[in-house]
Amino acid sequence: MDLDQALQTYLVEARELLVEMESALLSLESTPGDDELIGAVFRAAHTIKGSAGLFGLTPIIGFTHIVEDILDQVRNHRLAISAPLIKVLLESCDHINLLVSTVVEQGEEPTPGDLAREAALRERLLVWQPREASPLPQTLGGEPVQVERDPPRGTSGLWHISLRFGAEVFKNGMEPTSFLRYLATLGKIVTMETITGAIPPWQEFDPELCHLGYEIDFDSSASKESIAEVFEFVRDDCRIVILPPDSKVEEYLAFMAALPEESELLGQLLVKSGALTQAELDTGLCQQREEATSPRLGEILVAQGAVDEVVLDAALKKQNQGKEQKNREQRFVRVPADKLDDLINLVGELVVASSGANLLAQRCRDSQLQEATSVIAMLVEEIRDGALHLRMVPIGETFNRFQRVVRDVSQELGKDIVLRISGADTELDKSVVEKIGDPLMHLVRNAMDHGIESAERRRLAGKPSQGTLTLNAFHDSGSIVLEIRDDGAGLDRERILKKALERDILSPGQQLSDQEIYQLIFEPGFSTAEEVTKLSGRGVGMDVVKRNIQALRGSVELHSEAGKGTLVRIRLPLTLAIIDGFLVRVGSAHYVIPLDMVIECVELTELALQDTQGRDYINLRGEVLPFVRLQRYFALSGQPGRRENIVVVSHGGQKSGLVVDELLGELQTVIKPLGKLYNQLSGISGSTILGGGDIALILDIPALLQSAIRRELHQLNHTGAGSPQSQPSIN
Known part of the structure; x- marks a missing residue:
């Protein structure tokens, strides 16, 4: 037997059991009489200890044995669930996790600090430990084993x-x-x-x-x-x-x-x-x-x-009581994440190669060859979807980790806050899940510290004393939307403006929309907190949150209502590997627009521009549509094409148009990173390789949308475009 491999399997299973154990303990706070949850906690601790015994992991066995004795009392209804007991069991769960990482993953003995922490936990556990707890065995061959020569009284059999x-x-x-x-x-x-x-x-x-x-x-x-x-x-x-x-x-x-x-x-x-x-x-x-x-x-x-x-x-x-039926059970195969990454990379190369073969077939004008490459392209697309689906995981596991965070932070702040989770079954790419955890953590802690008021202030405002924090996830137009909502006091619009003026972020008299004002909290070093706490207030973190979300090709927006709460909405792509794109040409450059954001394509005619007074918007069937000329935005040389087209795109409920020279159709797009040198490049989120070997840039639609809207509002403010009826309605 490969003991190293067996230990790694134990490490993975122990961590999964600890997550289940923590989740069950948190649920027991609200339903202390749930025998199924109590049994789940006991089984998790018992399995961790039992498997550790097979490998002789004495530190894990010794401490988990004490926890198991207490859980056995709870299971047999000799000890009632209480908040102090849940607290010490959660801390014990953390310590077991530490022991597993130290002893199994790092192959080291616990440090003096770990031993001191364990000694303090043992003393606190003694309060609930049964008087006749089953001790660890005492002697056999110099090692602990307990043997009783006389059968215990009252036993029902051995x-x-x-x-x-x-x-x-x-x-x-x-x-x-x-x-x-x-x-x-x-x-x-x-x-x-x-x-x-x-x-x-x-x-x-x-x-x-x-x-x-x-x-x-x-x-x-x-x-x-x-x-x-x-x-x-x-x-x-x-x-x-x-x-x-x-x-x-x-x-x-x-x-x-x-x-x-x-x-x-x-x-x-x-x-x-x-x-x-x-x-x-x-x-x-x-x-x-x-x-x-x-x-x-x-x-x-x-x-x-x-x-x-x-x-x-x-x-x-x-x-003999019935006919034979086969039990169908779903079977799972553990696959290392790096193998999945290699598979996705190979599928990406296959997509590029298939695109190149299709291009050659079109140039040869051989109908049979074109038909063959078309079939290959269809199969490659199915393989791509299947491979990407392998990396899709539900967001619920990430959300559930915040149950413990909300519990601990609310107790630290002296607030009564409950976490509600919805949309836990919503799936997204594993790589996105791994990178969104830290931004979500900061937003949740910030909402608890600054958003939700104390119980006394909530009662004075006519609210329930218990605050509510909600995490929600859903799919929308090929993207995943994560929402963090609190029922607190909301963002103070005037205080944000005051702080922005004090720090010279805004100039006096500058007019901003509510969304632009709320976005100021993502400026580096910006904070409206009256005092610095251990959790927040130094203005460090919100700018990092936005930067990390944008690095995932996502966007973040804020909605707030005074006295009712704040909603933070994060939009992310479903995957960071391969997408369906729409290829366009501007001058001699090629660009790819994510297909799920494309609504329609229309021709930009002189007639459509007659009533715009030189501003970048058109009347699209009674709706004002601002647009961005990509040739001007990216400062491309050359004259505009004889026929210009507008690609109408939508993101987060906002519409805009992108003016291009030529529409080249749909394209399977393998996303390639630009590199650190181009991280700050506005309007571009990545690159891809076309079938002919040329490079096309992938457009950052949220950034282009904001650019179009800001430019149009700026033009309206400077020209003093009269009545509200004449103002564009940005949907």
Whole structure:
């Protein structure tokens, strides 16, 4: 076995379990009596500890064992869920995560600071720890193991484990007593008899071979599967028989009777009821295949001592109650992210190559060749969509991480704030999810600190004392929209203007729309906070938020209403790799417009410009449409084409037009970054390679839209364009 690979698998699974554990603990605050959530928390801690035991990760085992004891009390209704208990369990969850990262990922022992933190947590956990907690085992071969010689009073029966280690166990690097130590963490070893009958005479004795066996009576509430997992690494080298107590047999029968009226394979019924482990089933099936007479599986399992006859009869009866149905279960394959990235890159190159082949086919004017390249292009498009879909992940996992943030920050601020999540199933590219986490974190903390008022101020304003923060996600016109909404005091328009004038960001008398005023908070160093707190107030961060969002080819806008709250809306592309584009030409340069933002294309005629008084807008079917001449915007040389066209684009509910010379049609576009030298280039978000090898630039539509609207408003302000009816309506 590749232990490094096994440890990496444990690392991934442990982190997933810790996320589930934290989510369940946060949900228990509002529903403390939910037994399913309590069971989920206990199972997560138990699995983390149990898997750590297989690798001898003592720091993780020792601390998680204490947490598991407390959770066991909660599960058995001997300890009630409370806010202080949830708090210390969440901190314990964080510490287990730290131990997992330190011991497994970095391969180091905990630092003195980590040990001091753990000691403080242990003292706080002692308040809830049961008086007769199951201690970690004490002695066996210099290592901790607990053995009780007398059966405990009041027990309803004991597991009996008959264990015979294989001769090659030592050579395979396994130590028999380590499995017994781990077994003791699941319960109490009541009696244990060492079987030495297989030891040969001393003349034939080989110290590298194992001849030990054990007969063990074991008191535990664990399932048969959990007990069998203790010996997972030596299962193929040993003979193991696990006989359940009478009380467990009754549980198996009751559980099997409660199963749906669906007939399944015999082994599946026994495994599902807990009477048989999967390993025992596999062994029985293997023996059934090897024997020529093909005996019945039930007879083999009974002969091996793997299952009781009473349980087998109940399973056979259940099997005959209905027709056989196959259970369909969704299977997942873990694929490293870098392999997916390599696949997307190869698909991108395939798109470029397909475009080049299609261009050559058109130049050759061979109908059969054109038809063949058309089919290839269609298949490449399907492959592209399938490959991109592999990297799509729901935003809900990112949103759920903020449950803990909102809880901790609201307690730190002394505010009562609840987080509402909607649109958690909305999917977007994994690379976008990874990069949007930090901007979302800053916006959420800022909304809690500056947006939502204290309970007293909210009551005075006639609001509920509990503030609400909402995270929402949805798809809109080929983009994903993320919304952060609070029901706080809203943005103070006058204070923002005052601060902007004080810092010379605005000049006196300058007229701005509400959206432009709100966008001032994204200026570097800008803050309207009256005092600096540990969370915010220094004016550092909001400019970084906007810069990071723009780096993802996204945009951010603010909407606020005094006394009612603020809405931050972030628009992002679904993917950063490959998009459908619309190719245009301006002079000798080629540009690509994201196809999902294109509404229509119209010809720009002299007649349409007659009533505009030289301003850059036209009347499009009764609607004022501002436009940007790309030749002028990018300072391209040459004269405009004889026929100019307007590509009408839309983003975030705003429309504008882009004046181009020629419309060249749709194009699958592989996005290539421009490099750090061109990061500040306005109006351009990337580049792509055309089929003929030429370079085309991808237009940044949000930036061009804002440029068109600002220019039109500036012209209207300077020309004093009269009545409100004559002012453009920017939709």
